[in-house]
Structure formats: C-alpha cells, structure tokens
Amino acid sequence: MEPGAPSIQVLIVEDNPGDAELLTLALAESTRPRFRVSHAASMAAAVARLEFGARPDVVLLDLSLPDVAGERTVMRMREAAPDLPIVIMTGFDDAQFAERMVGLGAQDYLVKGDASGPMVARAIRYAITRMQLAIEREALVKELRSSIEMKNRMFGVLAHDLRNPVGVISGYAEFVEMLDGERLSERGGNALKAIGESAVFMDDLIKDVLSLAVAEAGAVNLVPQALDLGEVVRKAVALGSVCAERKRVRLTCEVPRIWVKGDALKLEQVFVNLIGNAIKFSTAGEEVTVSVAVDGGEVRTSVTDHGGGIPPEVMETLFEPFVKGRAGTDGEPSTGLGLYICSRIVAAHGGRIEVDSQTGRGTTFTVVLAAPATADAA
Amino acid sequence: MVNPRLCEDLRLLVVEDQPHMNELVGTVVASLGAKAVTRVTNGHEALAAIAADPPDILITDLCMAGLDGLELVRNIRAMPQPARSVHVIMVTGQRSEESARAADEAGVDVFITKPIWTKRLFSALESYVAGW
Numbered sequence: 007m008e009p010g011a012p013s014i015q016v017l018i019v020e021d022n023p024g025d026a027e028l029l030t031l032a033l034a035e036s037t038r039p040r041f042r043v044s045h046a047a048s049m050a051a052a053v054a055r056l057e058f059g060a061r062p063d064v065v066l067l068d069l070s071l072p073d074v075a076g077e078r079t080v081m082r083m084r085e086a087a088p089d090l091p092i093v094i095m096t097g098f099d100d101a102q103f104a105e106r107m108v109g110l111g112a113q114d115y116l117v118k119g120d121a122s123g124p125m126v127a128r129a130i131r132y133a134i135t136r137m138q139l140a141i142e143r144e145a146l147v148k149e150l151r152s153s154i155e156m157k158n159r160m161f162g163v164l165a166h167d168l169r170n171p172v173g174v175i176s177g178y179a180e181f182v183e184m185l186d187g188e189r190l191s192e193r194g195g196n197a198l199k200a201i202g203e204s205a206v207f208m209d210d211l212i213k214d215v216l217s218l219a220v221a222e223a224g225a226v227n228l229v230p231q232a233l234d235l236g237e238v239v240r241k242a243v244a245l246g247s248v249c250a251e252r253k254r255v256r257l258t259c260e261v262p263r264i265w266v267k268g269d270a271l272k273l274e275q276v277f278v279n280l281i282g283n284a285i286k287f288s289t290a291g292e293e294v295t296v297s298v299a300v301d302g303g304e305v306r307t308s309v310t311d312h313g314g315g316i317p318p319e320v321m322e323t324l325f326e327p328f329v330k331g332r333a334g335t336d337g338e339p340s341t342g343l344g345l346y347i348c349s350r351i352v353a354a355h356g357g358r359i360e361v362d363s364q365t366g367r368g369t370t371f372t373v374v375l376a377a378p379a380t381a382d383a384a
Numbered sequence: 385m386v387n388p389r390l391c392e393d394l395r396l397l398v399v400e401d402q403p404h405m406n407e408l409v410g411t412v413v414a415s416l417g418a419k420a421v422t423r424v425t426n427g428h429e430a431l432a433a434i435a436a437d438p439p440d441i442l443i444t445d446l447c448m449a450g451l452d453g454l455e456l457v458r459n460i461r462a463m464p465q466p467a468r469s470v471h472v473i474m475v476t477g478q479r480s481e482e483s484a485r486a487a488d489e490a491g492v493d494v495f496i497t498k499p500i501w502t503k504r505l506f507s508a509l510e511s512y513v514a515g516w
Binding site for chain 2: 166169170171172173174176177178180181184185205206208209213271274
C-alpha cells in the first residue's frame with residue numbers, strides 16, 4: 007500500500023454474496039483513491055453499523071434487500087444517514103426509475119453487471135462531490151433566506167420607526183403654517199413649506215420602501231380570493247378622484263363586474279398607483295380613463311392618460327427599482343419605486359403589466375391577469 | 385379660521401408613546417383653547433385615567449408598545465357608561481385600508497393618518513363640537 011494515498015470508506019449493502027464480492031474486487035483494483043470496503047447484508051445490519059459509529063464516505067445500495075426493497079430502501083438509508091452519499095445498485099437499466107431514486111435523495115445509480123471497476127470508482131467520487139455540493143448549497147440557501155428575512159424585517163421596523171419623527175416634522179410644519187403662517191416672513195414661510203413638503207415626500211418614500219419589503223417577501227404574502235375586479239378598480243378610482251379634482255383632470259371609469267382570483271388590497275394598491283401616475287402626468291382639462299376588458303383568457307385593465315408620453319430613455323428602466331423617478335406636471339415628486347412594486351405584485355398574481363406610450367399623445371398601462379376558468383360573472 | 389376657544393369646554397385625554405408627538409398633540413389642542421388635557425404615554429395609563437374620570441374625547445396613537453391603540457379602544461368599548469362612549473380620534477402613520485378597517489371595527493370614531501394630520505384633527509374636533 008502506498009503510504010499517504012487517499013482512502014475512501016465504502017459501505018456495500020447487498021444481500022447477494024456474489025454481487026458483494028464482485029463489487030469488492032472491482033474496487034480493489036483502484037489504488038488512487040484506495041477504497042476500504044465494508045459489507046452489510048441487510049438494511050438492519052447497515053443501520054446497526056452506522057449506529058455503532060461506522061462513518062463510511064459513501065454507500066453502495068442494493069434495492070432488493072431481505073428487510074426492505076425498492077424506493078423505501080433509499081428512504082430508509084436517507085433517514086439513517088442524512089448526509090451519506092448513496093449510489094444505487096440496480097438490476098435493470100431504467101432511466102425513469104433512476105431519476106425517481108435520485109429525486110428521493112440518491113446521488114447516482116449503477117446497473118449491476120454493467121459496471122466496471124473504474125466506472126464504480128468514478129460513480130463513487132461523483133456521488134461524494136455531489137453530496138458535498140448539495141450540503142453546501144443548502145447551507146447557502148438557508149443563510150441567504152434568513153438574511154433576506156432579516157433585511158425585510160429590518161425594513162419594516164425601520165420604516166415604522168421613521169414614520170414617527172416624520173409625522174412630528176410634518177405635523178409641526180402644518181400646525182405652525184396654519185396658526186402663524188400669515189405672520190411669517192416670506193423666507194420663513196417658504197422654508198416652512200419646504201419642510202412640510204419634504205416630510206410628506208419622505209413619508210411616501212417610507213411607505214414605498216415598506217411595500218417593497220412586503221413585495222420582496224414574495225407571493226407568500228398574497229391573500230388570493232375570488233374578487234370583483236370592477237369593485238377593486240372603482241375603489242382605486244374613488245381614491246384617485248381627490249387628486250384628479252385638485253389638478254382638474256377628468257377621471258372616468260367604466261368597469262363591469264368581473265371575477266378574478268387575487269389579493270384585493272394588493273391589486274387596489276397597483277391601480278391606485280397607476281391612476282396616481284396618470285394624473286401626475288396629466289394637465290388641467292385632460293382626461294384619464296380606466297377600463298376593463300376580457301380578451302380571450304385574459305382580463306385587461308387599462309389606465310390611459312393623454313399627457314406627454316414616456317420618453318424612450320425612461321421607458322427602458324421604467325419598472326426598475328431606485329431609478330430616479332420623474333416629477334409630475336405640477337412638480338409632484340416620485341419615489342422611483344411605485345412601478346417596480348406594481349410589477350412585483352402583478353407578477354405574484356401570475357400576470358404582467360404592458361405599456362403603450364406615444365410622445366405627445368399619452369400613455370396606457372395595462373394590467374393583464376388570467377381570467378378564471380369558470381367565470382361566474384353576474 | 386382657527387377658533388382659539390373651540391375646545392375650551394372639552395376634557396381631553398391624549399395617549400401617545402412618542403414624546404415629541406405627545407407634546408405636539410398637546411400643543412395642537414392647547415391652541416384650540418383646551419384646558420383640561422391629560423397626556424399619558426401608554427394604553428394602560430389611558431385605561432386607568434378613563435376609569436377614574438372619563439374625558440369627552442380620547443386622541444390616541446395606533447402602534448404603541450404594550451397595549452396598542454386598537455386594544456385600548458376595544459377595552460374602552462367594553463367599559464360601563466359613560467366611559468364606554470368616549471369619542472375616539474385615532475392618529476396614526478399606518479396608512480393602509482387594513483388599519484382603517486381594523487380601527488373601525490374596534491370602535492374608533494375618527495381615523496386620521498399622517499403625514500398630513502393636524503388640519504384633519506382640527507376638523508375632527510370642530511365636527512365634534514358642532515355635534516356632527
């Protein structure tokens with residue numbers, strides 16, 4: 007024996023002494039790595055070995071043992087040694103069967119009688135590597151998940167804590183302007199106005215970051231139920247109408263009752279955002295229309311404005327987060343997060359948002375959702 | 385436009401755990417002439433104050449450590465008269481439909497959201513005094 011040669015401990019679980027002997031001989035041919043083989047003739051014997059402290063690097067597993075057979079063999083071995091790489095020894099060459107075994111947690115499979123010494127050795131080495139990679143990947147995914155969860159939790163806490171001081175700032179600005187506004191110098195009045203507006207914008211930003219954290223947390227947070235999309239849209243229109251009146255933009259909506267499956271609050275958030283944008287980029291006397299149409303298997307809700315349209319360079323990054331938002335026609339600020347959040351929410355519903363914009367003619371945003379298979383529209 | 389004697393005859397209780405916000409709400413109602421204002425910093429103190437001497441109006445935050453605003457209002461609505469019918473105005477940074485609905489179900493009379501809130505607090509107090 008070469009001193010210092012790497013050695014791999016192999017546990018053969020095989021009730022047929024002839025097959026076990028053949029495998030042992032095949033593995034004995036290899037010197038790099040050198041295999042050290044032990045043998046168990048039943049699952050019970052193999053489990054006992056593992057329980058008594060045997061730490062093989064890999065197990066070669068026959069699927070017809072006296073005490074367990076077939077798929078259950080793999081499951082039993084996985085339970086007994088969760089991190090032990092498994093190479094299945096099977097009598098028949100069936101790719102689908104092998105796939106299923108790999109799905110159950112085996113790393114590879116070999117067909118008895120077809121496997122030469124070098125093939126077995128290679129299968130063993132690959133199985134060990136695959137198992138190591140799988141373990142590392144699982145640890146990474148776990149770490150990543152918990153760090154995302156922590157980030158989202160932190161976002162939530164931070165957003166909530168930031169709102170308190172912002173509420174105090176905006177509150178004082180409003181209060182002083184209301185009570186002492188007329189006595190302030192022009193400079194003082196302007197400063198107060200800037201403080202108030204900035205605080206309101208900051209609150210918007212916090213609100214968007216908070217929804218972003220919620221949207222990032224993924225589809226798991228959706229509460230999908232059968233809902234009347236028409237009602238959701240009408241609610242969003244009602245919320246937008248205050249803004250529209252202030253800018254003297256006509257906001258019209260014609261929506262029938264259409265049942266879809268979705269999260270009513272989240273979808274409302276999407277339409278409030280799209281309608282808000284349409285108003286933001288419209289000027290007095292212009293019209294914003296909201297309509298719903300069923301087209302084939304899709305429900306299409308469109309929000310159309312007749313403003314200046316979206317410049318091509320903005321179009322490219324329209325749905326990306328943290329790209330600086332465009333100010334509205336009255337200088338309304340943008341957080342740059344609204345459309346990103348909308349697209350995340352709609353995507354979580356299995357839908358998409360389409361944009362059609364023409365310079366000088368206006369823009370239409372269309373939320374496309376799947377129509378329910380059994381439409382029980384009234 | 386602001387009546388500096390609007391709240392002169394009202395007895396008010398302010399519950400707010402953030403010191404600056406607590407002080408600001410106190411300043412706002414003082415500007416309307418309120419003299420009988422009690423300010424506390426958590427829901428339990430508020431319950432004790434209401435049990436001892438029910439005010440006309442409670443102005444409360446929603447999110448507070450310990451007993452939050454919704455729990456506080458539910459507790460109040462389960463108290464004997466006259467404490468039970470204290471007029472409740474909630475001022476909060478929680479601008480969601482869900483929060484508004486939860487507040488309504490808990491028995492909040494007026495739900496006001498930040499960041500623009502002092503004007504709406506003024507109007508809520510005006511409405512109360514006008515008997516609306």
